Amino acid sequence: MTPSDPKADLRFYLQSARDALLWKLDGLSEYDIRRPLTPTGTNLLGMVKHVASVELGYLGDTFGRPSGEPLPWLEDAAETNADMWVTADESREYIVGLYRRAWAHADATIEALALDTVGTVPWWPSGKDEVTLHHAVVRVIADTHRHAGHADILRELMDGAVGMNESNDSMAPGDSAWWENYRGRLERAAQEAGRDA
Template identity: 65%
Template sequence: MSESERREPAESTSGKREAAEKETLQSYLQRAREALLWKLDGLTEYDVRRPLVATGTNLLGLVKHMAFIEAGYFGDTFGRPFAEPLPWGHDDAPVNSDMWATADEPREWMLDLYRRVWAHADATIAALPLDATGRVPWWERDRANVTLHQILVHVIAELNRHDGHADIVRELIDEKTGLREDSDNMPDGDPEWWATYRDQLERVAREAGAARG
């Protein structure tokens, strides 16, 4: 048996393992992307922009932020910059300008922009091996050198964190919950059940607070 014949099965197994790992990571990334966009379904332009907590978190702003995040991490980090300008990411942009959409930035335009960023990010993921190296210029020097695998995990974690923000903001708007339209992933309770459940938690919290300070 030649050296190439002995080597081929190992290389083939390694390639299949990498492809499977990429597929797993991308499936989590895509599900999180779609969950975020679903949170805007059925809402008015006003509601997708409403700042419902003291820090101003709002649904369309979360989409804008993630477009900026994915364009940077899957673009600039690996020398594959996203072609369209994202001025809210410039150093001289107002603080937090990536966390809210202006009146001149319609919802559909923002959603389409994020989808174009997805395509660019997915092209980077497809083109590079998981151990491909890049550099995050906005990270501290001692941790700026990264791999595609690390960036995939980082972005999935950040996106899911913001999905959680979107869950709460959407519930505050119209009490709609769940991962997506066809999978609520919440207990099947009517409004009366949920009111009773919430009252129970409030009562327990007060009892624990009184007992333990």
């Protein structure tokens, strides 16, 4: 077995989450990528805006490498959760472009610094605000994969599209009839367990 490069491993998993999240926007209307699909307002393009902000913060500002990107939704005067949704004035192209610029900036930080480099997270409490680059990258990977999972569910509810990307749906093989039958079986099991409880 060939030893792996820790930075390459981290970049691979980070990029796979980035790509999965952006793929969820493909083929959808402006309305569909913005519409809130949960009681807390979870929406596809808003998650992209959020993860772009997260990358620029944890893998930029934290290590003294500000991107220079204006992020008005993170300023003190911004409304609560302004990073989790996209205004009508903020285009898909702008948000996706911001995310791609965040990738480049974050990747440059990962390339330039050793994984044991210590940074200071500006929004964490003083005295508890130091973090290694390794920790910051793992944190960003976890956050991005979490939101890619949210996006997968939202997209499935919209039009049935699922998976990591167009060529890898990561699903058991089966046509729509098989899935309908499978879901029905799960529903019956849930009802039976509910009666027995």
